[in-house]
Amino acid sequence: QQQVKQSPQSLIVQKGGISIINCAYENTAFDYFPWYQQFPGKGPALLIAIRPDVSEKKEGRFTISFNKSAKQFSLHIMDSQPGDSATYFCAASVAINNDMRFGAGTRLTVKP
Amino acid sequence: EAGVAQSPRYKIIEKRQSVAFWCNPISGHATLYWYQQILGQGPKLLIQFQNNGVVDDSQLPKDRFSAERLKGVDSTLKIQPAKLEDSAVYLCASSSTGRDQPQHFGDGTRLSIL
Numbered sequence: 001q002q003q004v005k006q007s008p009q010s011l012i013v014q015k016g017g018i019s020i021i022n023c024a025y026e027n028t029a030f031d032y033f034p035w036y037q038q039f040p041g042k043g044p045a046l047l048i049a050i051r052p053d054v055s056e057k058k059e060g061r062f063t064i065s066f067n068k069s070a071k072q073f074s075l076h077i078m079d080s081q082p083g084d085s086a087t088y089f090c091a092a093s094v095a096i097n098n099d100m101r102f103g104a105g106t107r108l109t110v111k112p
Numbered sequence: 113e114a115g116v117a118q119s120p121r122y123k124i125i126e127k128r129q130s131v132a133f134w135c136n137p138i139s140g141h142a143t144l145y146w147y148q149q150i151l152g153q154g155p156k157l158l159i160q161f162q163n164n165g166v167v168d169d170s171q172l173p174k175d176r177f178s179a180e181r182l183k184g185v186d187s188t189l190k191i192q193p194a195k196l197e198d199s200a201v202y203l204c205a206s207s208s209t210g211r212d213q214p215q216h217f218g219d220g221t222r223l224s225i226l
Contacts, residue, residue: 043217102154
């Protein structure tokens with residue numbers, strides 16, 4: 001059972017553009033929503049995370065938007081750079097036990 | 113701070129053989145996780161340890177997979193016997209105990225079943 005649905009599967013953006021990746025979840029008990037970045041041959045690395053008591057969180061060029069009523073959240077990458085080319089995973093967990101459920105991933109390619 | 117260490121990086125075995133993976137978490141991290149990442153998919157949690165006790169193993173195929181974390185530090189994950197569908201990257205992660213603690217991942221072991 002897929003508890004976190006992620007789209008699109010792949011995304012191509014020009015350098016300097018905005019990359020947007022969307023996720024939706026089903027379990028209303030989830031209360032911690034991280035995004036991970038994964039390069040080929042490497043493990044996922046935490047990029048940014050949000051809790052449902054805020055609607056937006058920004059760290060540098062990365063912003064999470066969160067819509068609790070719609071059970072959706074998204075990652076926006078501003079001024080996308082070729083170095084951002086990687087696979088991005090959204091995830092959700094019940095924070096108290098950190099039992100994480102991942103989306104299927106989005107392969108982002110930023111063209112120079 | 114040293115990261116999560118995993119070995120081996122790659123393993124090729126034939127179906128029905130057994131295989132074991134090793135993980136050394138970040139020093140002081142009480143919680144350790146094993147994930148299975150099939151090509152083109154997100155990581156799937158197999159088992160979660162808190163110190164040397166199992167917190168969640170609901171997605172671990174217990175007829176063939178086993179894991180242990182002796183002394184609450186290093187951990188091993190074993191598959192016996194392996195099936196073709198076990199071909200994947202096996203990721204280990206660790207975190208501190210408590211709310212919203214980030215999980216730190218190792219680079220994984222890529223397992224190929226022939």
